Amino acid sequence: MRFERFELERIQSEWEHRVQYNLAESGVMALQLSDIIDETDFQNQFLNQSLGYPQTNGTIPLRELISSQYGDLTADHITVTNGCAEANFITLLGLRQQQGDRNEMVMMLPNYLQLWGLGNALNYRMKPFFLHASETEWTLDIEELKHLISRKTSLIAICNPNNPTGAVMDKDTLKAIAELAEDVNAWVLSDEVYRGAELTGPITPSMINFYDRTLVTCGLSKAYGLPGLRIGWTISPNSEVIYDLWSLTDYTTIAPSLLSDMVATIALQPANRKKILDRTQTILRKNWLIVSHWLKEHQDLLDCIPPKASAICLPKYNASINSVDLAHRLIQDKSVLISPGDHFQMPNHLRIGFGYNGDKLATGLNLITEIFEGIN
Ligand SMILES: Cc1ncc(COP(=O)(O)O)c(C=O)c1O
Incomplete structure (x- = not known):
């Protein structure tokens, strides 16, 4: 490797x-920090806090707050990680382990190339598909994607909203990707760390709404302006896969920081x-x-x-x-x-x-x- x-x-x-x-x-x-918590609350909640290990897949209150953003999903459908970077890492590693001889990864480009580098390191056969520049927007050619997918496809990796273009794929495009993945029983890994940072229109739809074999990676670093907390997550309708991914964090960082988990739990209160x-x-x-x-x-x-x-x-x-x-x-x-x-x-x-x-x-x-x- x-x-x-x-x-x-x-x-x-x-x-x-x-x-x-x-x-x-x-x-x-x-x-x-003072934008999120006032001095009195900080003293009450943080100064006497003992600094033991937190719940290693994220505290239940934090996981409940995050999962409540994704319809019916619960705290069991999510594992909290150190940033979206760790979420991407354990998710791809977990799929590689689970999928045996399915060794093709179909990935959207341009993209944040963490999954690209990791896919190469894990000996995936990398198959890129491209966002194309038209006059006014970046678009995806579903036919082009269709031709790349086979029974060997382990996953389709997308980034929505996209880094580096800021493009957003709409519901119809996500549904079309879901159909292609379903045909071959592949996973979709959707990095949605920019979701919530829309310049126009409503919040970007999550891939999780369109396909059960979706793993969404996300975190507080971009749309929430809290990169120093290093709080990310993987969430999926499939709680068994999430349980397996959690066990991979035993080899990476064991747990998110306790203090970050606490701050994130305050930041994600609905108001x-x-x-x-x-x-x-x-x-x-x-x-x-x-x-x-x-x-x-x-x-x-x-x-x-x-x-x-x-x-x-x-x-x-x-x-x-x-x-x-x-x-x-x-x-x-x-x-x-x-x-x-x-x-x-x-x-x-x-x-x-x-x-x-x-x-x-x-x-x-x-x-x-x-x-x-x-x-x-
Ligand atoms: C698409 C994408 N995913 C993941 C990450 C890593 O995010 P984090 O800082 O939460 O680990 C980045 C960072 O730039 C990113 O652009």
Whole structure:
């Protein structure tokens, strides 16, 4: 087994705390603890809390709060993990173990490439299907997907809302994917960590509503602005598979942090959850105006399909520089961090995060233009 370097995470880990303008963050500006809990409650609930191990698949109150977002599902249908990253990790590992000689993984691209790297390490035969750029949106060709699926398909991996494009697949598309998966009894692994960060329209539909052999991975890092808590989860209508996935966390991290479980339980109380997601959407809608104005001013250079959800967009640029070189020039010359398109298998694109402080975002965008002016 060999893990290829996860380039996207490496460049972010190395630079996000060293640059002045971090336009690589894909979630919304992080909340403070004091946004979630006041001082008196904090003293009452936290200061005398003994720091033993928590329930290792997440406390029942937390699992009940999360599962209540998914119709009839209960605390037994979910295991809480350290971030959506651990949820993806144990879920794919669990499927690989369970599925024996079914060794094909059909995966949506472009995408956050954690599952891609992990699939390769686990010796899956990787079969990509693509989101295609039309004039105004990213679309999926169901016929193309159909041709990739076989009796060897273990799972179809999707990311909805999508990182890096911000595309959202609607109910009809999800139903069509469910039908294709059902034909061969494959699983669908749906990473929905950006769900709740919609720029327009209602909340993105969850794949869980359309197919029983779905495993949804999610967490509080993006739409909820709480990445430092490292709270994620896998949820499925199939509680037996969830039980098996929980046992894999005995080998990874054993349990989520007790303090994070407690904060997450407060953040996900219905009134707090609503407040948090409203804040996210307000920031994103306001900041998207800054980005779209900038894109309009530089139409000759940049072409971008507007995102429907998430705090990111993926403009294509018209300049003769490789996207990784562009990212390093931006770091060195302007102290701006973006994510290179090549880290999503999308050369000549750059991913810009706009869930940021509006003034810093505007300055960062102007610095990107200055770099391009020096190239063209
Ligand atoms: C689609 C997707 N899934 C999972 C993750 C990892 O999330 P977390 O920070 O909750 O582990 C990310 C992080 O960028 C992501 O974009």
